[in-house]
Amino acid sequence: MIDVLVIGGGNAALCAALMAREAGASVLLLEAAPREWRGGNSMHTRNLRCMHDAPQDVLVDAYPEEEFWQDLLKVTGGATDEKLARLVIRASSTCRPWMRRHGVRFQPSLSGALHTARTNAFFMGGGKALVNAYYRSAEALGVRIRYDARVERLELRDGRFVAAFVGDERIEARSCVLAAGGFESNREWLREAWGRNPAGEWPADNFLIRGTRFNTGTLLRFMMDAGADMTGDPTQAHMVAIDARAPLYDGGICTRIDCVSLGVVVNRDAQRFYDEGEDFWPKRYAIWGRLVAQQSGQVAYSIIDAKAVGRFMPPVFPGTKAGSLPELARALDLDEMRFMQTMNAYNAACRPGRFNHTVLDDCTTAGLAPQKTHWARPIDTPPFFGYALRPGVTFTYLGLKVDETAAVRFGSEPSPNLFVAGEMMAGNVLGKGYTAGVGMSIGTAFGRIAGSQAAQAALEERRHATA
Numbered sequence: 001m002i003d004v005l006v007i008g009g010g011n012a013a014l015c016a017a018l019m020a021r022e023a024g025a026s027v028l029l030l031e032a033a034p035r036e037w038r039g040g041n042s043m044h045t046r047n048l049r050c051m052h053d054a055p056q057d058v059l060v061d062a063y064p065e066e067e068f069w070q071d072l073l074k075v076t077g078g079a080t081d082e083k084l085a086r087l088v089i090r091a092s093s094t095c096r097p098w099m100r101r102h103g104v105r106f107q108p109s110l111s112g113a114l115h116t117a118r119t120n121a122f123f124m125g126g127g128k129a130l131v132n133a134y135y136r137s138a139e140a141l142g143v144r145i146r147y148d149a150r151v152e153r154l155e156l157r158d159g160r161f162v163a164a165f166v167g168d169e170r171i172e173a174r175s176c177v178l179a180a181g182g183f184e185s186n187r188e189w190l191r192e193a194w195g196r197n198p199a200g201e202w203p204a205d206n207f208l209i210r211g212t213r214f215n216t217g218t219l220l221r222f223m224m225d226a227g228a229d230m231t232g233d234p235t236q237a238h239m240v241a242i243d244a245r246a247p248l249y250d251g252g253i254c255t256r257i258d259c260v261s262l263g264v265v266v267n268r269d270a271q272r273f274y275d276e277g278e279d280f281w282p283k284r285y286a287i288w289g290r291l292v293a294q295q296s297g298q299v300a301y302s303i304i305d306a307k308a309v310g311r312f313m314p315p316v317f318p319g320t321k322a323g324s325l326p327e328l329a330r331a332l333d334l335d336e337m338r339f340m341q342t343m344n345a346y347n348a349a350c351r352p353g354r355f356n357h358t359v360l361d362d363c364t365t366a367g368l369a370p371q372k373t374h375w376a377r378p379i380d381t382p383p384f385f386g387y388a389l390r391p392g393v394t395f396t397y398l399g400l401k402v403d404e405t406a407a408v409r410f411g412s413e414p415s416p417n418l419f420v421a422g423e424m425m426a427g428n429v430l431g432k433g434y435t436a437g438v439g440m441s442i443g444t445a446f447g448r449i450a451g452s453q454a455a456q457a458a459l460e461e462r463r464h465a466t467a
């Protein structure tokens with residue numbers, strides 16, 4: 001019998017598999033995707049957030065535990081478990097030598113990458129290179145890997161893992177790690193969670209999924225139905241405003257539209273609906289998916305003029321271009337009169353100031369609702385550009401409740417041999433909000449813990465069986 005069964009094929013699963021194997025356990029990893037699509041959302045990532053008290057290779061200055069914790073506290077509004085959050089933060093300062101041993105390489109932050117040179121270590125070659133390195137290392141260490149192996153259900157007995165089912169095939173193991181992602185690719189579940197809005201629309205029908213199509217939440221739902229302790233709210237997720245032309249799945253990083261704070265955003269009725277300059281874009285980009293989801297038709301339009309060009313990382317597709325604002329309204333299929341009223345009101349409300357996109361500057365609007373509090377300059381210099389935006393779901397936060405051992409819990413009792421890592425439990429640390437790079441910090445910390453714990457549980461059981 002296998003010692004440790006790992007279900008999932010992204011960062012959390014691979015960290016668990018590697019740790020379990022290093023501890024001496026035999027390991028089988030089941031990945032739902034075919035080999036060419038392996039790696040889940042992790043293959044789309046670029047970096048992980050790391051605590052450090054002094055400059056460390058690719059990281060400049062210091063990013064102490066307390067600052068990381070305060071950042072997390074702020075974005076989650078307190079919807080976080082401090083003990084688990086601090087465990088993740090501390091683990092983020094020591095995991096990189098281990099990652100390097102398994103072939104991951106780091107590089108300094110790129111310019112335009114959300115000002116993260118101090119806080120985030122970037123993977124050379126991105127998340128794709130990271131998962132490829134982990135797979136190579138796992139294979140070299142003797143971890144067995146099966147692709148196209150979607151687990152549909154588990155066999156549990158009194159809170160213990162017994163077996164997993166891939167179709168009709170029953171796979172037994174002494175212990176198990178669940179690392180099968182959130183439910184962001186399950187469109188029915190998103191629909192159920194978001195429901196209908198007062199206009200009778202199903203907002204989730206217009207969501208795009210930034211990552212893998214394989215995170216359908218099958219095991220999350222199974223565990224809920226099996227009575228596992230849960231945490232989080234099914235409507236909470238990391239959601240970004242992305243290019244409306246992005247594909248339904250796997251558009252990845254290059255579909256993000258990063259010019260919101262440099263212009264204005266209007267909805268389908270050509271009305272502004274939120275302060276585009278509320279704070280630095282890295283601190284605000286993850287709220288705009290939700291804001292767009294709340295608009296009719298779940299669509300919005302980011303409008304800029306020539307002054308903004310060159311000040312943001314351009315998306316992969318060019319925007320709609322026009323020589324005048326009325327022409328832009330027509331090209332975007334917006335009501336021209338209402339659009340011009342909005343734009344004229346905005347332009348007239350901009351107060352003179354000293355524009356500086358690197359600080360919270362004094363360029364603001366007066367007498368306008370909603371106000372634009374920073375970087376407000378008249379949109380008056382052709383050519384003008386418009387980008388249609390849709391909500392892009394990165395990952396959902398509903399998850400299994402854990403303690404510092406990563407054990408799945410039933411009625412507050414930890415399972416002796418079933419553990420969980422990554423998006424399936426990230427909601428313990430991230431009840432809402434987001435700070436860039438923390439998804440990989442959580443997955444790496446808990447993947448490693450879950451793998452060690454699963455190996456320990458399996459090896460103990462093996463010893464008992466042979467004693």
Ligand SMILES: Cc1cc2nc3c(=O)[nH]c(=O)nc-3n(C[C@H](O)[C@H](O)[C@H](O)COP(=O)(O)OP(=O)(O)OC[C@H]3O[C@@H](n4cnc5c(N)ncnc54)[C@H](O)[C@@H]3O)c2cc1C
Nearest residue numbers: 009010012032040041042046047151211422423437439440
């Ligand atoms: C475009 C994009 C960019 C991102 N950038 C960053 C970043 O730079 N930094 C950061 O920290 N986070 C980033 N994230 C978030 C990050 O991807 C996640 O937090 C992290 O990868 C989660 O790891 P995971 O292993 O839990 O899930 P995943 O990597 O999604 O892995 C889940 C795995 O489970 C498999 N699976 C699902 N269901 C089953 C089943 N029933 N049976 C078997 N296997 C199954 C899937 O095929 C997949 O391999 C980004 C996400 C996206 C989409």
